Amino acid sequence: MKIFVTGATGVLGRRAVAQLLAAGAEVTGVARTRARAEALQTVGATPVEVSLFDRDALSAAIAGHRVVCNLATAVPTGEQAAGQDPWENNHRIRREGARNLVDAALHAGAERYVQESIALLYADGGNAFLDESSAVEPTAITEPALTAESEAARFTQHGGVGIALRFGTFYGFDSAHTIETIEAARQGVFAIPGRADAYWPSVTTDDAASAVVAALRAPHGLYNIAEDHPLTRIEHAQALAAALGIDTLEMPLIDADLPADLSMMVRSQRVTSQLFEALTGWQTRFPSARQGWPFVLSRP
Template sequence: MRVFVAGATGVLGTAAVRRLVSSGHEVTGIARSQEKSRILYTLGAESARVDLFDAAAMRAAIEGHDVVCNLATHIPAGPAMMRTSAWRENDRIRTEGSAILAKAAADCGALRLIQEAVSLVYADGGQDWIAERSPLAVHPLTVSSLTAADNAMGFADQYRFAVVLRFGMFYGADSLTRWQLERVRRGKPVLSGDPDGYVSPITIEDAAAAVVAALAAPTGIYNVAGQPAHRAQWARALGTAAGVDGSAKFLPSLTRRLLGSRAEVLGRSLRISSDAFHTATGWRARTELAEGFAPAAKAAR
């Protein structure tokens, strides 16, 4: 198939493009610079120098592709995550950008649209498993992910397929994991939430494999995460990956109060079930928890 990828040179996009090409697909990705074009070329993909927010240019770039895959994000890392202003570009990508892409895909006759989303849209589930029909808890940090999902699902009809992937928490090769490990080495707190609560991590490579699997999924919204772990277990894994004696520290209560609702969102207990996506495609996360930290730990060394 001919696959068009927005966000093709991001951390997830690069891994997805590599897997799509190795699976025999012809891939075109958005590249906003000559350097980004070279990255796609080395992966075996073509590049399109277009602006995601230019509707006419997007229609021209997508023409002739069977699948459109929207992996474009602009997630702030480190302390910037706590500033509302740092999320504005990401919100625009997930609202305006996703709408432009979905319309362009429909206008050009594409048959499938795959949209990235996040599992942080779910309400705190405590010790219960969270499936696709579990209650949502909308927050300004995550509402744009719901908008992107709505835009994608509006693409689907009796002939066209739309697949939304609500990913768990990325870790391993991303800048946030490197920042967390550096904080842990310095003895600084990095975690929010109840140590007995759940986090559902997923490595970039497992997420990229899910993107490829989504090429055969029926229309729908799917949870995509690795094996859930208690936050205390996650803290121990962070400490081990950082090379320190002990676990990563949790934010003190005063800091959580200062962060307000943002700390609540990042500290939700989310025991994500990916059973529906497994049933639809056969996909399962393959990376063990400790193994997933290897890319970030290696980069730090």
């Protein structure tokens, strides 16, 4: 099976490429620099330089591939994440980039399209489990993910198998957001805002990558991808503190002036992946952050 992967050199993409190769696939990955192209070649993938905003070039690059996996993002980190302008490239990727990829995949005769999305779309659910039918409440930051999901649905409408994966928030040793969280924890602070009893959906980047592989055998549709045992923020803080050998972490107060665009950051989202697990047999290696944090911190 030949698989075309965008975002192939990101924290999710490079893991997905490695796991797809291990599963016996031939992988072509988009690389924007020579160094990233060489990294793909090193693991056995074929690099290609192509823009998500050049539909014709995408069609030519995708020709001959049975599957297209769109894992491309440009999520800002640190203080930049609080502004609107730094998000524009990520929005364009999810809107225009996803549309171009689906057009190109259909033109090239691909059979399956897998789109990265986010679980933070869900409205606050309190203590209730949130499945794929639960209400969403997008903000200006998360709304483009719904647009990208609709492109996967359009692929299905045109005869293919379109899949959207709503991932919990990623954490991995080489993720910029994770590095920031760990650095703050070493200063005694848990850097994820929200009520202590509010659930925070998460998944390690390694488990997220294995879900991309499992999506090759999933029926068309929308699926949640998160840990089996969602933790509240206080439980996340306790798990990270234990992994670092720290007694306790200070929980940040909810900022009453938090911009509406970032309101999803303080919601309670107890996301369940039971549907995806039932239909594909996928299982998380790390059932919760209690097991995930020690693994992440053990990596160089």
